[in-house]
Amino acid sequence: MAESAAVTKAVVPVAGLGTRFLPATKAMPKEMLPVIDTPTIQYVVEEAVDAGLRDVLLITGRGKRAIEDHFDRNHELEEALADKGNEAGVDQVRASAELAKVHYVRQGVALGLGHAVLCAAEHVGNSPFAVLLGDDFIDPRDPLLQRMLEVRQRYGGSVVALMEVEPEQISSYGCVAMKPTDAADVVAVTDLVEKPDPADAPSNWIVIGRYICDPAIFGVLRNTQPGRGGEIQLTDALRTLARADQGNGTDGGGVHGVLFRGRRYDTGNKLDYLRTLIQFACQREDIAPEFVPWLRGYLDRLQPADAVL
Numbered sequence: 001m002a003e004s005a006a007v008t009k010a011v012v013p014v015a016g017l018g019t020r021f022l023p024a025t026k027a028m029p030k031e032m033l034p035v036i037d038t039p040t041i042q043y044v045v046e047e048a049v050d051a052g053l054r055d056v057l058l059i060t061g062r063g064k065r066a067i068e069d070h071f072d073r074n075h076e077l078e079e080a081l082a083d084k085g086n087e088a089g090v091d092q093v094r095a096s097a098e099l100a101k102v103h104y105v106r107q108g109v110a111l112g113l114g115h116a117v118l119c120a121a122e123h124v125g126n127s128p129f130a131v132l133l134g135d136d137f138i139d140p141r142d143p144l145l146q147r148m149l150e151v152r153q154r155y156g157g158s159v160v161a162l163m164e165v166e167p168e169q170i171s172s173y174g175c176v177a178m179k180p181t182d183a184a185d186v187v188a189v190t191d192l193v194e195k196p197d198p199a200d201a202p203s204n205w206i207v208i209g210r211y212i213c214d215p216a217i218f219g220v221l222r223n224t225q226p227g228r229g230g231e232i233q234l235t236d237a238l239r240t241l242a243r244a245d246q247g248n249g250t251d252g253g254g255v256h257g258v259l260f261r262g263r264r265y266d267t268g269n270k271l272d273y274l275r276t277l278i279q280f281a282c283q284r285e286d287i288a289p290e291f292v293p294w295l296r297g298y299l300d301r302l303q304p305a306d307a308v309l
Contacts, residue, residue, distance in 0.1 A: 005127055005128055006128075006153075007053065007127075007128045007129060007130055007149055007152060007212060008052075008053060008054075008055055008127070009053060009055040009056075009057065009123070009127065009130070010053040010056045010057070010130040010131075010132055011059065011117060011120040012041070012044055012048070012056060012057070012059065012131075012132050012134055013059040013107070013117070013131070013133065014029065014031045014058050014059060014064060014067060014134045015059055015061030015064065015106075015110055015116060016030065016061075016134075017061075017110070018031075020268070020270065021033065021270065027063070029041075029063065029064050029066055029067050030135075031044075031064075031067060031134045032066050032067060032070065033267065033273065035265070035267070035280050036277065036280050036284060036287065039070060040134065040135075040137065041058075041067055042070070042096055042099075043137040044132050044133075044134050044137050045096075045100055045102070046099060047137055047138055047140070048100065048130065049099055049100050050140060050143070050146075051130070051145040051149060052149075053100075053130055053145075054099075054100045054101060055100065055101050055103070056101070056102050056103070057103045057104070057105060057120050057124070058102060058105075059107050059117075059119050060104050060105070060106055060107070061106060061107050061110065068104060070096055071096055071100075071102045072097055073094070073097045074093055074097075077093055078090050078094065081093065105119050105120065105122075105123065106119075107119050110231075111226070111230070111232055112226070112229070112231025112232040112233055112234075113133075113231070113232075113233060113234045114224060114231070114232035114233050114234040114235075114237055115221075115231070115232040117131060117213070117221065118218060118222065118232070124215065125215070128152060128214050128215060129212070129213055130145065130149075130210070130211065130212050130213075131209075131211040131212075132145075132209065132210060133209030133210075135266065135268035136209050136264055136265060136266045136268060137264075137267075138210070138260075138262065138263070138264055138265075139262060139264070139265070141263065142260075142263050144210060144258065144260050147258055148161060148210060148212050149212065151183075151186055151258055152212045155181075155186075155253070155254070155256050156214070156253035156254075157214050157241070157253025157254040158211065158212060158213050158214045158216075158241055158252065158253065158255045158256075159211065159212040159255070159256050159257070159258060160176070160207050160210070160211055160238065160257050160258075161208045161209075161210035161211070161257070161258055161260050162176060162187070162206065162207060162208070162257040162259050162260060163205065163206055163208050163260050163261075163264065164204050164205050164259075165204055165205075165206050167198045167201070167204060168198060169206075170195075170196060170198045170204060170206065171195050171196065171198060173195065173207065174192055174235045175192070175196060175201050175203055175206045175207070176189045176190075176191065176192050176193075176202065176206075176257060177189070177190045177192075177193070177203060178190060178203060178257060185258060185259045186256055186257070186258060186259070187256065187257045188254065188255075188256055188257075189238075189242045189254075189255040189256060190242060190243070191239060191242060191243060192207065192235050192236075192238055192242060192255075194227070194228070194233065194236075205257070207235065208260070208264060214253050216252030216253070217234075217237055217238070217241065217252070220237040220240050220252070221234075221237045224236050224237050224240070238255055241253075241255050242254060265279065281295075
């Protein structure tokens, strides 16, 4: 097929209310919850930048000003750190502001992920783009987004990231029907089903929060009716593209999936957030030497009366 247009822009929806983390998120965006000392949203933007996407659009809402401040310069803080001779601190403060060219668009009413992506239409224009959800991020040692960009370049159309889960988990996610391609880690997506009963699921491969979208997605989203919860779902629009064109080069180029078997960190709920914190603490060279022995000792001393087991 003809060479596909290059992907240069990333869209990151961050307008959610974060109700799973109340009361912490009453006055602070959930995307600013730290993993050790770095907000989750910074890891997501770094992931986009590592894949070569330095034009990042954040789809925000009310109460998200802290995110904008994080990716802006703080001259007063920089000067205070410099006056103390803390050059490492100055570098840390500047790093987030120098990561990428960050833009912002308000999603006035939270009408679902599909609606959030549609808010990016003017900024993106008639070009393919990446969508990264702010609730999870991929380990930099597993360059998923780079692989998805390669798949888009080869096959065109849209690309979704897929992970295999146990059958009992299927009903919590959107999953795909698929057929193989000539690449071992790439499939052609023939259908997408949102939160099916495990007995009705077409596979155990779920869609996770990484997408490469053909600009044809905007026209489909404008004509997509609200689904569950009155929201416009990105999955429904991708399903339309997958059904209209299963990889034959027309009607948006179809949908392909990358089978991802690497490391993904979820911060979308309390339990997964805690797991991510512990994993990072155990891997950090500046923390692990003290934290890991403490954690082992704490677990050895933990009594049934001290915990719900």
